[in-house]
Amino acid sequence: MASKISFYLHLGLALIMTIIQCLTMVFDKKTFAMLPFSHLNHEYWRVITGHLVHTNLQHCILNLTGLGFIYYAFVTQINWKESFSILIILMLGISLCLGLFDKMYYYGFSAVLHGYLGFLLIRYWRAAPKMHSVLLLAVILKVVLENTGNLSSVDTTSALIDAPVATQSHAYGLTIGLLSGFFMSAIHKWRSKDVTS
Numbered sequence: 001m002a003s004k005i006s007f008y009l010h011l012g013l014a015l016i017m018t019i020i021q022c023l024t025m026v027f028d029k030k031t032f033a034m035l036p037f038s039h040l041n042h043e044y045w046r047v048i049t050g051h052l053v054h055t056n057l058q059h060c061i062l063n064l065t066g067l068g069f070i071y072y073a074f075v076t077q078i079n080w081k082e083s084f085s086i087l088i089i090l091m092l093g094i095s096l097c098l099g100l101f102d103k104m105y106y107y108g109f110s111a112v113l114h115g116y117l118g119f120l121l122i123r124y125w126r127a128a129p130k131m132h133s134v135l136l137l138a139v140i141l142k143v144v145l146e147n148t149g150n151l152s153s154v155d156t157t158s159a160l161i162d163a164p165v166a167t168q169s170h171a172y173g174l175t176i177g178l179l180s181g182f183f184m185s186a187i188h189k190w191r192s193k194d195v196t197s
Helices: 002-023 057-074 080-101 110-123 129-147 153-161 167-196
Strands: none
Touching (some): 002 057, 057 110, 057 153, 080 110, 080 167, 110 167, 129 167
16 A cells, blocks of 8 residues: 555656646746745745756656656655655755755756655665665765766756756755655664664
């Protein structure tokens, strides 16, 4: 039952992203983008919708594919309540960082994906410690390289999505995801000790 709810959570998220992407054919996509807080003008929905709208169809498909891979990799471990909570925390936390520190329109789900992956790798690290350690080092290295301008694939992605890649958002997302993963793991461990004692 829990895995079925988890499936519906991810499917629902994918459908919402697709619907909002379709709406950008009618409305200007800037209507949904995340803005610096100084330009927000009480349009608070943007702190969520900025993560669900994309610059073009390729951008949307790229992020939906990433979401699908993450779900497939962790399908037997994902707790839907934790996933729902962390997705909301990531959207709000990344928007807070972008709104305070970056003067830009922001579109896309990739920062949330980086954070979600980081969260799941830490939260379920014990399920496959070696594999999770390698993947975690790889995603951290990717974020460091792209934020120092040493990752050539950023230019390829930028051309594909027809916009600059907001690499700093990936760093915000990964940081929030890792911290949340450590926090949730500590709470889970503490609750397990409490039950056994």
